[in-house]
Amino acid sequence: MNLTLKIWRQASSSAPGGIHTYQLGGVSEDMSFLEMLDLLNEELVTKGEEPVAFDSDCREGICGMCSLMINGQAHGPEVTTTCQLHMRSFKDGDTITIEPWRASTFPVIKDLIVDRSAFDRIIQSGGYISANTGSAPEANSVPAPRDKAMHAFNAATCIGCGACVAACPNGSASLFMGAKITHLGDLPQGQPERYSRVVGMVAQHDHEGFGGCTNIGECTAACPKGIPLDVISQLNKDLRTAMVHGF
Numbered sequence: 561m562n563l564t565l566k567i568w569r570q571a572s573s574s575a576p577g578g579i580h581t582y583q584l585g586g587v588s589e590d591m592s593f594l595e596m597l598d599l600l601n602e603e604l605v606t607k608g609e610e611p612v613a614f615d616s617d618c619r620e621g622i623c624g625m626c627s628l629m630i631n632g633q634a635h636g637p638e639v640t641t642t643c644q645l646h647m648r649s650f651k652d653g654d655t656i657t658i659e660p661w662r663a664s665t666f667p668v669i670k671d672l673i674v675d676r677s678a679f680d681r682i683i684q685s686g687g688y689i690s691a692n693t694g695s696a697p698e699a700n701s702v703p704a705p706r707d708k709a710m711h712a713f714n715a716a717t718c719i720g721c722g723a724c725v726a727a728c729p730n731g732s733a734s735l736f737m738g739a740k741i742t743h744l745g746d747l748p749q750g751q752p753e754r755y756s757r758v759v760g761m762v763a764q765h766d767h768e769g770f771g772g773c774t775n776i777g778e779c780t781a782a783c784p785k786g787i788p789l790d791v792i793s794q795l796n797k798d799l800r801t802a803m804v805h806g807f
Contacts, residue, residue, distance in 0.1 A: 561587040561647065564655040565600065567612055570668050573675075577668065579657070589648040593636065594619060594626060596647055597658075613671035619643040621784065624721030628672055629659040634723035634782040641721065641784045661726040665733070665769050678768040679720050679736065686760035687740040689749050702748045712746035715739045717785040724779035724787075730771030735779040737761055738791035745798060755802035762799055 562585045570577030584600050591599070594616050601611035617623045621641040630636035636645045650656060658672065666674040704712075718739035725733050741758050744750035750757075773792055780789045 561585075561589065561650070561652040561654075563587055563596075563650070563653075566655065566657040567672070568659045568668075569612070569671055570660075571670065573667055573669055587647055589646070591647045592619070592643055593628075593630070593645040593647065594643050613669075613673050615673045616643055622719060624719035627661050627666075627674065627676070627722050627726070629657075629662055629726060631657050634661075634726040635721075635784055639782070639784060639786070641719075644784075661722055663722070663725045663731050665725065665731060666722055674722075676720070676722050678770070679722065679733070681768065682733065682737060682761050682764045683740065685764035686753065686757035687744070689744060690753060691749075704747055708746045712743045715743035715746070715787065715791050718743075718783075718787050719785060721784065723782045723784060725770065727778040727782035728771065728773075729776060729778065730774060731769075732773045732779070733765055733768075733770040734773035734792045734795060735783065735787055735789070737765055738793075738795035739787045741798060742791040742794045745794065755798060755805065755807040758795065758798040759802050759807050762795075 562583070565582045565584055566579050567582065568577055569580045582600060584596070584603070587596050587599065594614070597612060597614055604611050615625045615627065617625045621644040624641070626642035628635065628642045630642070630645070635642045637649050638645055660668050660672045660674045665678050666676050669675050716739070718736060720736060722736070724735035725731055741761060744757065745754045775789070775792070777789055780787060
């Protein structure tokens with residue numbers, strides 16, 4: 561395939577950025593999207609030009625690093641991670657616009673790489689279970705109802721990629737936060753800090769500048785792991801309970 565690539569280039573967080581256009585040939589439909597970018601970078605390096613900086617790690621759809629807006633959609637036209645998106649989803653002669661996440665809370669570091677440390681700070685504010693150090697206890701030593709365990713497991717599949725924020729018109733991280741709160745709050749081990757957790761995480765979410773949730777649903781539509789919208793309902797329920805009881 562021959563493609564026209566319109567890619568956001570930005571030297572640093574303090575430098576101005578803009579769209580640069582590249583022509584790329586010899587793209588196989590069996591390539592992943594990131595392999596296509598690797599091919600482009602090989603050509604740029606051969607020409608003595610600066611390669612396009614983008615983020616990736618596992619390339620197996622489990623780490624959440626490969627966060628790109630592709631033709632205005634988070635992770636591209638398929639509901640998957642960018643590294644699992646294949647070029648068979650495009651046609652010969654296509655023009656593809658590639659940008660970093662469109663969210664002020666994820667500032668650009670360079671080109672297509674953004675700083676998602678705001679997610680880390682939300683987790684640090686309550687997205688954990690306090691426990692004594694030492695070996696992990698046997699998983700089945702604390703019984704949990706099957707429906708609760710499965711709901712928690714499904715919520716725990718969130719990889720923190722940020723697609724929910726990039727897709728949300730309000731720039732809300734409620735789906736990410738709801739997934740973390742739900743997967744901890746559904747299990748017995750998460751009960752002691754259940755309400756202080758939600759208060760701390762919501763406060764940090766707002767402090768970081770994420771927007772409020774208005775239940776539009778773009779977040780779950782873009783989520784590569786299919787996190788359901790009901791985790792936001794659980795988040796709101798726990799927050800109301802926490803506020804009533806003065807946590």
